[in-house]
Amino acid sequence: MQALWQQFDQLGTEMIVTKSGRRMFPTFQVRIFGMDPSADYVLLMDFIPVDDKRYRYAFHSSSWLVAGRADVAAPSRMHFHPDSPAPGAQWVKQTVSFDTLKLTNNLLDDNGHMILNSMHRYQPRFHVVYVDPTPNSHLNAFKNFCTFSFPETRFMAVTAYQNHRITQLKIASNPFAKGFRTTNPHPLGPRHFFSGPWRLPVGGFWRFMSQVAVIVCIPRAQLQLQSNQFRL
Amino acid sequence: MQALWQQFDQLGTEMIVTKSGRRMFPTFQVRIFGMDPSADYVLLMDFIPVDDKRYRYAFHSSSWLVAGRADVAAPSRMHFHPDSPAPGAQWVKQTVSFDTLKLTNNLLDDNGHMILNSMHRYQPRFHVVYVDPTPNSHLNAFKNFCTFSFPETRFMAVTAYQNHRITQLKIASNPFAKGFRTTNPHPLGPRHFFSGPWRLPVGGFWRFMSQVAVIVCIPRAQLQLQSNQFRL
């Protein structure tokens, strides 16, 4: 899905938020390698504001303009991957897909959806938490997880699409929107959406690349703090 | 689903087999208790002939008659639950449903479906296999599994329903056949289909009851041979 995320990102990705909750498209999914097969891990996601701004879309110039300071932040939630907790062997077996995650603008949502402010910009984050079976594991909580951010997955939360080119790319690439297609199924051909994983040597222990994401090497003893905002 | 299985069994359950594969209705599902949470288990099903006979349906008397010796047995297959192998903790967490299992009469099937002879009677069996991590575990293969049969899940394989009352009960109880309903949704009311699990004290280590099935106590050291026909 990496190529598709990048296509959207170039236009300025928008994600619909609704009262009842709307899935993301593209779906956030990661491929994981190198986990301890028998250790348990919890996989989860959250969304952090990219900045402290509220935006509006200028149709005449087809661009996003700052429209003031951010509204009061929506209650921050974590989305646990529904298979959590599970042993590393299971996570590593195949692509992990967050396709049950839904976005809402309902501040009072009680369906466990992710609450976002419309017209605000967000960065999805992905967290891997090692389930430490030792006594007093809470003492190690600060080092038993790590966090990944993939810049190409940033998006603007909206209640209706603003940029018409985003709408067209959604229609062209989301199978569920096939009813709105007028031309060929995929603008760049379907091969672009499932290109194989590849890796970047980032140095140190963490070598990962968005597929959205290919993550390697998360041994239980070597987990590192990558975000001090993170808590469970 | 136990009450529903029993309703069908009283009429003489029939299951459709098709070339491309047909799901069972009711679905075979079990509730499991007492597994070693960290040990891995494989869960699977197979189908054994109830007898060595071929049947035909006498419409005038609305009954099944023996129509000779059984045809040559279809190639015997195992259906692995798609989550296998998985730790006991996961199996115990919720009802295990074999809803992806499909029945076919195609002797050359290459989709992994269960091959049955039409007009023959079958008994579904359920197997729990402990994945023994020790070296030379094959020496213990004979005792690392156990087998459960629930008589009320027996059925006749057919290519078209014979007993009209079976057809009516399928239409009345299978949501996917709602298009053929003329009267009320459920003949006995929906409450009958999801009655809570209950247990029979059978004695010894094995206490189980069909929900189709509630199974308790399958510790790795106490697995017992329940069928000498079983092999992997």
Add this chain to the structure above:
DNA sequence: ATCTTTTCACCTAGGTGAAAACGT
């Protein structure tokens, strides 16, 4: 005759953007 295969309308279950209605 008796059984099997194929096709099909009709469902379940639920994800799309369009458009109209609604707020403010």
Add this chain to the structure above:
DNA sequence: ACGTTTTCACCTAGGTGAAAAGAT
């Protein structure tokens, strides 16, 4: 104006028995 909510036709994906057609 501008943003939100609701409704809806139209999809994806696939499980039903009925009925017609086919096979032996």
